[in-house]
Amino acid sequence: MSRFDEFVDEFVFMAKNAADVASKKTGEVVEVARLKYQQKQAEWDLEKAYAKLGAIYYESQNSKEDFRDAIALAMNEITEIKGNIKKIEESIRTYRKMQRCGKCATDNDVSALYCSSCGSPLDDAPIDIDVPVPVKQDEAAAPEEEV
Numbered sequence: 001m002s003r004f005d006e007f008v009d010e011f012v013f014m015a016k017n018a019a020d021v022a023s024k025k026t027g028e029v030v031e032v033a034r035l036k037y038q039q040k041q042a043e044w045d046l047e048k049a050y051a052k053l054g055a056i057y058y059e060s061q062n063s064k065e066d067f068r069d070a071i072a073l074a075m076n077e078i079t080e081i082k083g084n085i086k087k088i089e090e091s092i093r094t095y096r097k098m099q100r101c102g103k104c105a106t107d108n109d110v111s112a113l114y115c116s117s118c119g120s121p122l123d124d125a126p127i128d129i130d131v132p133v134p135v136k137q138d139e140a141a142a143p144e145e146e147v
């Protein structure tokens with residue numbers, strides 16, 4: 001095999017890899033756009049659900065009928081829509097390789113150890129500075145003996 005053939009083979013291999021990467025990135029961009037559209041639709045549904053709840057409440061104030069069941073159903077619908085929006089947002093963060101700060105809700109790169117906005121350590125659980133950190137038994141300092 002000549003040097004020219006090796007060069008062509010390597011060029012074709014690199015071009016194929018570049019096309020694969022571009023194709024994957026294009027798929028990710030399309031998926032994020034689809035998820036953003038779903039998020040916007042869910043936000044519109046949430047606005048409608050809040051309006052519906054307001055109308056039910058208004059009617060309940062002008063009537064002697066019991067509207068508690070209708071209010072509960074509307075509230076459940078709102079809760080469900082909010083849950084869907086959170087799932088969509090999490091999917092978008094996953095595609096973008098982002099993680100959300102548990103303290104200030106800023107999106108950060110998935111490889112970041114600390115929040116770029118507030119400086120809090122980033123992990124899976126929200127940070128609550130009012131809650132004392134539990135100490136493991138083996139880490140607890142034993143009383144020092146006097147010498």
